[in-house]
Amino acid sequence: MEAVGRALALAGSMTWEILWALILGFALSAVVQALVRRATVVRLLGDDRPRTLAIATGLGIASSSCSYAAVALARSLLRKGANFTAAMAFEIASTNLVIELGVILALLMGWQFTLAEFVGGPIMIVALAVFFRIFLRKQLLEKALEQADRGLTGSMEGHAAMDMSVQMQGSLWRRLRSAPGLTAVSHIFVMEWAAVWKDIVGGLLIAGAIGAWVPDSFWRAFFLANDPVLAGIWGPIVGPLVAVISFVCSIGNVPLAVVLWNGGISFGGVVAFIFADLIILPILNIYRKYYGLKMAALMVGAFYLAMVIAGYAIELIFGGLGLVPSNRGAMVMESGISWNYTTWLNIAFLILAALLVLRFFRSGGLPMLRMMGGSPDSEHSHAQ
Template sequence: MEAALVDGILESMRIGVGFLWTAAWAIIMGLVITSLVQVYVSKERMARVLGEGDVSGVAKATLFGAASSGCSFGAVAIGKGLFKKGAHVVNVLAFMFASTNLIVELGLMILILLGWEFLVAELFGGIILIAVMALIVHLTLPETLFDEVREELSQRDHDQGITEDPTCGMEGKDEYSLVTDGGETLKFCSAGCLETYEQAVSGSGSWRDELLSWGGWYKLGNQYRKEWSMIWKDVVAGFLISGFVIVFVPQRVWNTLFLQGDGLLVSAENAVMGVAIAVISFVGSIGNVPFAVALWGGGVSFAGVIAFVYADLITIPVLNVYRKYYGWTVMLYILGVFFVTMAFTGFLMEQLFSVLDIVPNLAGGQTATEQTYFERDYRFYLNLIAFALSGFLLYVYRRGLGAPGQYRDPVCGMRADESGPSATHDGETYYFCSNQCKRSFEKNPTAFSHAHPQVSGVNSSQNHEHH
């Protein structure tokens, strides 16, 4: 008995880590692409264009969300900031869904672990889901309730001194604060975000200049680190739990929870149950993709699996965050709207794919237990490249945040010291992180000379990552 249990645990670990190995390069490459977009998308512009709940506003919220990757909790925190600044509630919900379900790294993971059919259902179904959700919200929205909640939320955050980080939208902290030249106090969620803000204010080069300098790569490395800090727990939990579910949950459990067979009733029940399992699974973000593989292997229908993947924004821990931000009434409203739209869209995708005859065949392919994961194939080499890129970005981040330099490169905003390249303009000496930035400065010094060369407003004790 004990030997069987140990064998089961080892097999669970092999499958879970094997899934992670299979998808690691996709997660890393997706996060790098997302980080590039994040560095160059302004959150302030975002809030300004999301004020109207019309088709254009919903479309923009969806696009901004897809470009603003994050974990479920990060999406909810940023959504709260957008809501406080006047964004329409349907746009906030669309933004949150897109930023957790229509993102590059999730798409790559679904493609690798579940197949192209699920990817199409995730992307096309995600757009349909947002449209259905917008319709339901417009038909049922208690306008005065949300107006009151917005006022109460703003007042409560004001009373408690809570402000959003201007670089990422997360909640700012007192220990990472800065007083601007205009006397405004800004609070940041971490030393990395504070440094990024300082860098953006000081640097004024183009993105091409920045990506040819240490400063631009620092921004990318810092954003990449923040993306990982938000999702790594969900990723690890999702992969490990999936292995244990595949090995230890007997088939009769799936047969009891999910109706078997064909027909509209079976599809509808599976979709509803898929969302319900997601609510109580506690696994959110991209961590629910390997869990979905376990459901698919257990014989859950296409509708049930895709509805489960949609539902990472209504897990119990995330619902508790809604309650703390907005109160019980709004939390239950969001749960109701998301539950209905997610189950309905999962059901709709299975019907549509059945008509098109592209529902994947469960009988084909190997089971998770039969698969071998650690071979010297294309995944091995892609993972080597991805790990090397990760190591480089982490090195650049450490080099940037911990830099002892007392000067700011006026082109990219990177810290620099007297040992690096320098140039003099109008009697002021400027120091640079690289010769590329120095050359950019010398081509047009008046474009950069407004930046004060001395580092200001940053206490050296803040230059440590808090995550």
């Protein structure tokens, strides 16, 4: 019981440290999503030219999603005519290059990790595009698209397919102050939380347990921390593999990244680990159902290699510029809550969250929330 209590205390401390930043990130994401039409996204993603991939990346950032919703949305874009590589670039950006992830990384691990995420993401997308250009055959793609038209549907795709953007003219401030604007922001805010809260809670509990129960000596040995050269080579290779078996996706893997960083994983390794939320075991099974076994295998290989390449690139670039942090002591790894600026920020943003949730329920959002909770295999979902 003492060990369980210690793990829960660490998880609770992490939660308290990042709560205000989570609310801020999801609120900003909701504002952005309320102003971008999904129809515009589809119209701009018809090929895999560099300009199109850049647009896909930018629009993916604007359409921030949890990992499951990002995967479902990419399939929706494909079914509406988007290029496969562009859809995958959109998928990567919408879960790994988003506001809330950058805020949490800066708060828990330092601004260097936020910068590394936004530098490494485009590198990963370029590597993925090159890999698909070389290895993706037309026949395999055609079969995958046929499977995409009849594959898994349900609550995840229902969440991804909802277009709640504000359809009105005027300045950003005017649209935000309008009744439709506030309603759209509140709906997206609540739906995003509903989609990822289990992953966030799971990530915090796993990180608390590992931080409390696994000694640093194990991680230092596992990540070869005593040999900086070998650690730099080993980290990007093993980082995504740890993510695959952790089952934690989206922002939920950041607390575990803190534990791994404190344990001695290389800078590039922890960045590759964070990127790997798109190849965790449940999502691998979704790829199989969406696109067939052969395409899923190709996707997993391409994603993994792109993550490793991005990790190596970050290790070399940031190491060469002297931007790799030397401090491995994360503030959230000390259990306990004190009355400081974090407390005041949490109070302020909890009030904001309460107002948005109240707006959500008063504007009739409950039926939509119930539809998100439907069976993933339902053929008559909100996505239809």
